[in-house]
Amino acid sequence: GKEKWPRGEEKVWKDAMRDVDTEVTSITKSFVNHVQTSLARQPYNLDNLGAYQAAALSVRDNLLVNWNETALQYTRKAPKRAYYLSLEFLMGRTLDNALLNLGLKDQYSEGVKKLGFSVEDILDQERDAALGNGGLGRLAACYLDSSASQELPVWGYGLRYKYGIFQQLISPAGDQLEAPDPWLDNQNPWELPRLDVSYEIRFYGQAERLGDGTPRATWSGGQEVLAVAYDVMIPGCYTKTTNNLRLWESKPKRGFDLNSFNAGNYEGAVEASNSAAAITSVLYPNDHTTFGKELRLKQQYFWTAASLADILRRFKNIGKPITEFPDYVAIQLNDTHPTLAIPELMRILIDEEDQPWSTAWQIVTNTFFYTNHTVLPEALEKWPVPLMEHLLPRHMQIIYDINLLFLQSVEKKFPGDRDRLGRMSLIEEGFPKQVRMAYLACIGSRKVNGVAELHSDLVKTTILKDFVEFEGISKFGNVTNGSELTPRRWLDQCNPELSSLISSTLKVDKAVWLKDLTRLEALLPFTEDEAFRKEWAAIKQRNKERLAHHVQTTLGFTINTNAMFDVQIKRLHEYKRQTLNILGVIHRYLTLKNMSAAEKKKVNPRVVFFAGKAAPAYYIAKLTIRLIVNVARIINEDPDTKDLLQLYFLPDYSVSLAEVLIPASDISQHISTAGTEASGTSNMKFCLNGGLLLGTVDGANIEIAEEVGESNVFFFGHLTPAVEDLRYQHTYHPTPIEEKCPALANVLNQVSAGLFGDAHVYEPLLNTIRQGDHYLLSDDFDSYIAALAMVDEAYLDQTEWVKKSIRTTAKMGKFSSDRAINEYAESYWNIEAQKIA
Ligand code: NBY
Known part of the structure; x- marks a missing residue:
């Protein structure tokens, strides 16, 4: 009708x-x-x-x-929808992307x-919307873009932090300083306040089981705050589909604590309202640890509870029975940060919807999907039981109940294996006891995935090994996110000239190839076309000049654009080994200093760029920044070498800065200790833009090499299976660095001797290598230096280099986030594209 x-x-x-x-x-x-x-x-x-x-x-x-x-x-x-729960969305700027x-x-x-x-x-x-730390946050942003572009009904849910990732300043001594990022100060035209959409969220208080033979309990008292929605539009590329990212802001509940007011306790009432607003005031700037901070746990619950309430309300509008919830809703957990959604949905189903435990668990385990982003043990999220009991008493009860039933089923399958029960328990024994969030996310989800082949294998064989044995291998998969890269922003937008050259060469409208990156393969035959190669190289050159201009106008440095541009941009972390890179730069400097004029003539000039933020409390990472800045000071002024080697640390790395740096790179470095970088995503962006890759056999580097061919990437270093043995050697049979790697020893000694000033300041950093060397710099240094030399050598043959560059871009189709999001949609969420007429 x-x-x-x-x-x-x-x-x-x-x-x-x-x-x-x-x-x-x-x-x-x-x-x-x-x-x-x-x-x-x-x-x-x-x-x-x-x-x-x-x-x-x-x-x-x-x-x-x-x-x-x-x-x-x-x-x-009313199609089935997917919801992407992420504490971070690193959106960058919006206007240009929206226009494109x-x-x-x-x-x-x-x-x-x-x-x-x-x-x-x-x-x-435009100011960047920088509501994220690094790869994980940028991945979420790319996935929203791709979902809309693929016309998939996917919404994001996150927090509207008043302050995004801190602004990084560099002090005169070379230290990182942090300043707040008041990104909303100029008004944000991209958000729609939805003051009509709000939910009350409870903390603390008392949980009491009804004890009536049902699993039900009541939860009352404590603090209640309001979650208010702000919507951000997510336009798809060349489609009408425009999805939504809903960000929650915390506000005091109106009329809250009237009692304090009436009792004359005005400050008390105001303090309570401040404490409500504090929940969404700032993004935590740690990219691989949380320190068990109560406010962080509050953020996690506030956000998951508001999002679930919203999702549930939308589901109820369809008018289907609650048991059909998983037929209409898939919820993706971006790392363990939203894991509280699992006990929260249990709480709603049991205490509010009056469902039996097994029905509730059935619904939960068919709704959630969990993506793991790291296997570093220190990065796996755990929360102290006493804190949980205090802040979320009902959820702690539910977690204990889940754990008991879970361990009983493990016992049934592996009778008498007490070790196994201890290993698999959601509660880690100790002082205090802690809740292991990755295990909870795993058993509460339909499927679990890692973000690159190697990483997903490591998830299955290390941190979740017992769970694979118990639940079966088919629950555990891989989606090489790696492939997060958004071809539109990361090619068309930040490299418009390359984009138009591709369109004219392929004789295909960009509306077509930008939505099917595998089309780039048709560029391969043009590696033999000299005119095309010239044009390709000229565009890279102009992108280098654009970067040089940017550095000149913002920092006042004059960059040699005839040099090879060598870039490492990412969060500062020991496992990512920026220290290896800077020690390599020092080695190059010392080598140049010892060269005759004739020898120097044969050397191709190089400019090395670093950018990235360190977590404010990460002392060693901050020392690495200081070393880079001070090495730069010395070598950029040294008349013997400055024409052949320049070094820059560009402060305040951001999505916008990446958009200028990435298209200008000849070579980029992704040199983590094998087995530590889950995937990496900037590696893909560089390659898509025709930059070559210097890296270890780690994360998505491996799959990139599989696609572009090993002869087009520069690999070095030990492989993952060797890492454990090497660490064992370091601990139990240490060899002095002088013996094992004289070149490295020499570099370390020069730093210690004060060649770059501050003789003593760097000792704690150098000692991480001299003692223990957990990230194996001394094992990989020689092969790293050899790989750098191979890069130099290869660069001398510009014809061949440009061919490698073209081949690299041409073979990057796999790493489109469109491909990745389609994998999630088909193999995980079971959702379908919706044509918006
Ligand atoms: O996720 C990164 C991985 O290191 C990288 O290999 C991968 O490519 C990328 C996308 O899958 N992880 C990452 O960026 N993690 C964080 O930013 C992060 C932030 C906060 C916390 C932990 C990790 N936290 O516990 O608060």
């Missing part, structure tokens, strides 16, 4: 509804309209920031048309030009 229009006259509504602006004249009209009304400003005093805001608001209007349409159709058709995805960049450029602005200047006004 004919659908009844919701209210009033349908025609009046429909006639008044706007569509997406595609004509330059309507774009300028909406821009001016926003200047005049939303911003209340005048043409004569409109600066670039104002112009950015007007452009953003006008683009937002367009996105909203599609966003509303998408939401409406999802509601009408809408296919409106040319029209907007023309429009703002007519109004006296340049689109580049306008785009440059």
Whole structure:
């Protein structure tokens, strides 16, 4: 039958509804309209920031048309949906991406030009949305983009931190300083406050079992805060589909603590409201550890409880029985951070929906999916039982119940194996006892996956080995996220010239190949086309000049653009071995110092770039930054070497900085100790942009080499199976570094002797290598230096180098986040694309 229009006259509504602006004249009209009304400003005093805001608001209007349409159709058709729960979404800037995805960049450029602005200047006004630390957060952002582009009904859920990742400053001595990132200060045109969508979230209080023969309990008292929704539109590329990222903000519950007010305890009441607002005030800046902080656990519960309440409410609107929940909802846990969603859904099903335990557990274990992002033991999340009992008493009861039933079933399968029970318990014995979140995530999920082949194998054979034996191998899979890279942002947007060259060469519109990256393979025959190679190399050169210009204008350094650009950009971490890189730079410097003028003539100049933040409390990582900065000071001023070797630490690494650095790189370094980097994702971005890879046999480097061919990457270092034995040797049969690796010993001694100043400051860093050397720098140093020499050698043959570069880009199809998200959609979530008409 004919659908009844919701209210009033349908025609009046429909006639008044706007569509997406595609004509330059309507774009300028909406821009001016926003200047005049939303911003209340005048043409004569409109600066670039104002112009950015007007452009953003006008683009937002367009996105909203599609966003509303998408939401409406999802509601009408009620397809199964997936929800991506991530504490981090490292979105970067939005305007350029939105323009490209809408296919409106040319029209907007023309429009703002007519109004006296340049689109580049306008785009440059936007602050990064930096609600993430590194790879995990950027992966989440890429997956949202790909979901929308693949027309998949996927929503993200996260927190609206008032302060994103800290801003990194470098002190005169070379130390990292942290400043807050008040990213919302200039207003954020990309979010829609949904003050009408809010939930009450409880903490602390008392949990009491009913003891009526059901598993039910009540949870009361404590503190209640409000979760308020802010929506961020996620446009797909060349499609109407515009999905949603819902971020929660914490607010005091209205009328909260009236009792304190009435008792004259005004400060008490205000303090309570401050404590509510504190929950979403700041992103934790640690990328591989949490320190058992109560506020962090509060964030996790606040976010998972609000998200689940929202998902449940949407499900209930469909009017299906609760047992069908998993037919309509898949929830992806991005690492263990949202694991509390598992006991929280149990709590709702049992205490509020009155379901029997086994039904509830059935629903839960068919709803959740867990992605692991690390096997480093120190990075596996654990929470002290006393803290959990205090903050979330009902959840702690439920976790104990889950554990008891779980261990009983383990006992049944492996009778008498007490060791195994201890190993697999959700509760780790000790003082205090701790809840092992990865185990809870594992047993509460339908499937578990790692993020690259090697990593997924390690998950199965190390941290979750017992669980594989108990639950069967088929629950454990791999989705090489690695493949997170978004071809649009990471190629079309940050490297527009390369993008147009590809379109014209392949004679395929970018609308096609940007949505099917495997098409890039058709570039392979052009490696033999000299004109094409020249054009390819010229574009790389212009991207290097763009980076040099950026560094010149922001930092005042003059960079030699005839040099090879060698880049390592990522969070500072011992396992990622930036220290190996800087020691390698020092080795190169010392070698150059000893060369004759004639020998130097044969050396190709090199510029080494570092960027990345260290966790504020990570002392050794911060020392590495200090060493890099101080080595740079000395060698960049040394007349003997400065034409052949330059070194820069670019402060405050961000998504936007990556967009300038990545297209300019000739070679990038991904040199983690084998078996430690789960995947890596920037490695893919560099390769897609025609940069070659220098790396260890680790993470997604391995799969990249499989695709592009080992002759096109530079591998070095020991392999994963050797690592354990080497560490054993270091501990029980240590060999002095002087004996084992004289070249490294010499470098360390020069640093110790004060060649770069501060003779004593670096000792704790150097001692990590001299004693224990957990990350095996002394084992890999010689082969690293040899690999660097091979890179130098290869670079001398520019023809062959450019061929390698083309081949690398051509074979990167596998690493599109579109491919990865389709794997999740098909093999995990069981959701289907929805065409938005
Ligand atoms: O996730 C990274 C992995 O190290 C990298 O190999 C992989 O490519 C990427 C995407 O799968 N992990 C990562 O970025 N982790 C974090 O940022 C992170 C943040 C917070 C916490 C732990 C890890 N935390 O416990 O608070």
